[in-house]
Amino acid sequence: MFFRLALSSLWNRRGSAVLTFLAIAVSVFVLLGVEQIRHQARSSFGNTVSGIDLVVGARTGDINLLLYSVFRLGNATNNLAWQSYRDIAADPNVAWTIPISLGDSHQGYRVMGTTTDYFTHFRFGQGRSLALAMGSPFSDLFDVVLGSEVARTLGYRLGDELTLAHGLGSTSFSRHDANPFRVAGILEPTGTPVDQTLHVSLEGIEAIHIGWQGGVKLPGLPATVENIKEQDLTPESITAFMVGLKSRLATFRLQRQINTYPGEPLTAILPGVTLTQLWQMMAVMENTLRLISALVLLASLLGLAAMLLASIRERQREIAVMRAIGASPWFLLALVEAEALLITVGATLAAVALLALATSASRDALAERFSLFFDSSLITPDSLVYLLAIVAGALAIGLIPGITAYRRALQQQLG
Structure with missing residues (x-):
């Protein structure tokens, strides 16, 4: 019931919600894509020679x-x-x-x-x-x-x-x-x-x-x-x-x-040991790519907060109606957090599906032209950590409009 209400609320603002959804999906796709390429590049780099002592x-x-x-x-x-x-x-x-x-x-x-x-x-x-x-x-x-x-x-x-x-x-x-x-x-x-x-x-x-x-x-x-x-x-x-x-x-x-x-x-x-030394020299490039991807994702999450914050101002009558039927300020804060969670989780799942499709379609070309051998494990342990961090970040960002809705509800109660 609670998430159905959140979905209905997002549907009423589907234009801005869809744009925010796409922005987060693209940023998550970039972040996971960079991580996947980094992981596979490291693996393929080490697999250039095999069995040579x-x-x-x-x-x-x-x-x-x-x-x-x-x-x-x-x-x-x-x-x-x-x-x-x-x-x-x-x-x-x-x-x-x-x-x-x-x-x-x-x-x-x-x-x-x-x-x-x-x-x-x-x-x-x-x-x-x-x-x-x-x-x-x-x-x-x-x-x-x-x-x-x-x-x-x-x-x-x-x-x-x-x-x-x-x-x-x-x-x-x-x-x-x-x-x-x-x-x-x-x-x-x-x-x-x-x-x-x-x-x-x-x-x-x-x-x-x-x-x-x-x-x-x-x-x-x-x-x-x-x-x-x-x-x-x-x-x-x-x-x-x-x-x-x-x-x-x-x-x-x-x-x-x-x-x-x-x-x-x-x-x-020893080729394996020397490859490790060589890869350590490239750590700066790896960290730079990660930083760029993280900044893109942060910009998208801030866009999510801006969209929800703007919606609070447009939802004065909706908030008043929910307060009239007994909704508490904490309920309104949780509702905003649920909307942020739904958009982020949905965008993340879409990004993972898109990455899987892109990887499957380009696997042979990437192996032949760029020496990147993609295996079946699309989500690495590092990627899983990133996904959890994205959800946690969305909940943290969602507190900004959520607290705004909470305060407005308190003001209406005092009024």
């Missing part, structure tokens, strides 16, 4: 090593010797390794030299393995496997030829045009930096740099494919490599062993 590179900072080896951001300070890689890979605790060589590009996309172990052992997300949408891993010296975004953006298909460029710029005048590569495979979307990478063999990287020195092509006729294949294409150095261990109990021992490797200065990092 160590990442090893030349001596540098932990975050820098993670950025250029996993996220293809920045440049390596130095390479590590192939012999050092072979020594560490031969450790009895090592189950598998994935060597990577960076430094070339194609129309702004990074080129990564590796081995076929990359397609076997690399994992992302919740332990998901790479899968080919078409074609097969590279088998010939000048085969290339494209990430999904590279193939989609540049319009490549199986069998197309492309030329790699020296360096990482989107425009390069040092092109390896003597030996074009053939598209042998295209990977399925992963929502990770794999989608923006061209994958070739380590031997292919060595082959295109024959006749080059210091990033400059030496004068003379380029070597033929037959002559190149007859040469020893074992690399002298690589950029970094990923390590999977037989037992994680040996992780810290092997990390310490690599960090004190006598052959050359090396750095071994």
Whole structure:
């Protein structure tokens, strides 16, 4: 009966009530959306690599090593010797390794030299393995496997030829045009930096740099494919490599062993720990987004208070009638609070439903383009706290017009 009266009262002022409802629904949608994106971005960020125990590179900072080896951001300070890689890979605790060589590009996309172990052992997300949408891993010296975004953006298909460029710029005048590569495979979307990478063999990287020195092509006729294949294409150095261990109990021992490797200065990092450090550096951005969302919500709740306060002045006759039939001042205060609660709860439920619909409709696109993997848990523990805080805030804001109605009722009683 009480809430039915509150609904009837809101219906009589449905124009302003609907506008307030929409304002709160939009602000709650923004707040929950930001929280959901923050939560999923953090989860997806950590899921860029999965099942990799160590990442090893030349001596540098932990975050820098993670950025250029996993996220293809920045440049390596130095390479590590192939012999050092072979020594560490031969450790009895090592189950598998994935060597990577960076430094070339194609129309702004990074080129990564590796081995076929990359397609076997690399994992992302919740332990998901790479899968080919078409074609097969590279088998010939000048085969290339494209990430999904590279193939989609540049319009490549199986069998197309492309030329790699020296360096990482989107425009390069040092092109390896003597030996074009053939598209042998295209990977399925992963929502990770794999989608923006061209994958070739380590031997292919060595082959295109024959006749080059210091990033400059030496004068003379380029070597033929037959002559190149007859040469020893074992690399002298690589950029970094990923390590999977037989037992994680040996992780810290092997990390310490690599960090004190006598052959050359090396750095071994735990990807999960370094990702946590990287995310802590981004805490300022997270808090800024939260603050903006909270201010938007606060503005909407103040609008709710303004709407209810204005309605009090228009409801003098209604208040007088309710006082005449025995309604107490406390009843009028509770009625205003109930109206604020109904608008806020209804707007919150509408915002949650809209967020669920938007998430479901854009899940695949967000995963493919922005590396955001939305799971089924729409409401996180933090989001639940926010929802309770919104309801509590609405009740607190509703006290402003509620107390006004209470005082007017007392004045009528005294009169």
